[in-house]
Amino acid sequence: MNDLKTDEKFMNLAIKEALKAKKMGEVPVGCVIVKDGVVISKGHNKVMRENSCIFHAEIIAIEKCGKKLKDFRLDSLTMYVTLEPCIMCLGAILNSRISRLVIGAMDIKRKESFSLENILKDNLSNKLLVTKGILENDCLFLLKDFFKNLRER
Numbered sequence: 831m832n833d834l835k836t837d838e839k840f841m842n843l844a845i846k847e848a849l850k851a852k853k854m855g856e857v858p859v860g861c862v863i864v865k866d867g868v869v870i871s872k873g874h875n876k877v878m879r880e881n882s883c884i885f886h887a888e889i890i891a892i893e894k895c896g897k898k899l900k901d902f903r904l905d906s907l908t909m910y911v912t913l914e915p916c917i918m919c920l921g922a923i924l925n926s927r928i929s930r931l932v933i934g935a936m937d938i939k940r941k942e943s944f945s946l947e948n949i950l951k952d953n954l955s956n957k958l959l960v961t962k963g964i965l966e967n968d969c970l971f972l973l974k975d976f977f978k979n980l981r982e983r
């Protein structure tokens with residue numbers, strides 16, 4: 831079930847999560863983890879609400895997913911996230927052994943040495959499949975709109 835329609839369907843759910851973060855004044859990033867076409871867990875950015883830099887959408891979704899499946903290994907699962915994961919989240923994604931990562935928008939502010947490709951290339955045991963650019967414009971708009979509103983305040 832790797833077709834574009836399926837990817838867009840789940841990315842839309844990740845966008846819904848991102849909107850929840852936006853409502854709370856958090857940077858709008860959302861994430862869902864899917865197993866065999868079923869959503870197992872969701873997460874959105876809660877850094878300010880939790881006063882903790884680790885409460886990123888991906889970490890929250892991985893945490894919930896492991897608890898739900900009673901397994902820290904999330905192989906054969908797919909993560910959909912609206913923005914390219916930061917290095918902390920990418921580390922967690924690799925440790926969780928998630929098999930596929932679907933990204934909406936890439937983080938354009940990131941230097942090449944910190945890019946997803948570079949980190950994955952240097953990780954010799956990497957088996958993570960990456961799909962980029964699913965509903966990219968919607969995901970980008972979310973962020974641009976959020977930061978534009980912040981500046982205009």
Ligand SMILES: [Zn+2]
Binds near residue numbers: 888916917918
């Ligand atoms: Zn992160």
